[in-house]
Amino acid sequence: MKKSAKWVLGHKVSLHPTSGNYDLVFCETPPGAQGPPPHIHSNYEESFLIVEGQMEFMVDGTIITRSAGESIDVPAGTLHTFNNKTDKACSWINIHSPKGFAQFFETFGVPENEEHAIKKSVQPEVIQKVLQTAANFDMLIPAPAKE
DSSP: OOOOOEEETTEEEEEEOOSSSSEEEEEEEOTTOBOOOSBBOSSOEEEEEEEESEEEEEETTEEEEEETTOEEEEOTTOOEEEEOOSSSOEEEEEEEESTTTHHHHHHHOEETTSTTHHHHTTOHHHHHHHHHHGGGGTOBOOOOOOO
């Protein structure tokens, strides 16, 4: 059973209830979509399994590309982000362990059937609220490096 999909920061997210101590999410990322700002989870381990397409990850400053059938694990305490730099949609499964990060998706998600949902999910005021409240979701977003 899954809950209805929501658009979260430009990604379509479908939460799947689990009986274990982890959150399971199916995601669809449009071509060219950016991911969240580089961030660190102190308590969450995170895994990504690419179902279709290709996703680029930045993990502790290293760029890693994963394609359909490939996965990547991000240990707690690791700076990371991701994006779809291709011209094709990407679908992927995301797991956070322990359970609890799904609250981020619930908080910032715009129901998929709402008019202009994808656009609403990336409005500047939404991005600002994410930046202001990230710590509430175990997301440390370091200040960008000065050039």
